[in-house]
Amino acid sequence: MDYSKYCREFRQKRKECLAKANYQCERCGVKHRSFAFNRNHEIYIVYLAACHLFKEQKMEKDAFLVCLCMRCHYFLDHPRNF
């Protein structure tokens, strides 16, 4: 599979995913590009990402995507620390 093609398609998918989720994290509801505070009480801007809910679908064109903020994405990748 051509990875550059995958990236292009993924960018489009990401846009669709964010739009569908109304630019809000699907887990905690935080809004795209809003402000939040990290553990050290420092301000940061929330960026939402389209995440593969099922890891085994990572290279699939029609993989199931969820729109998550960085924090929720981290929990998805590290469920044991949750």
Ligand SMILES: [Zn+2]
């Ligand atoms: Zn979230």
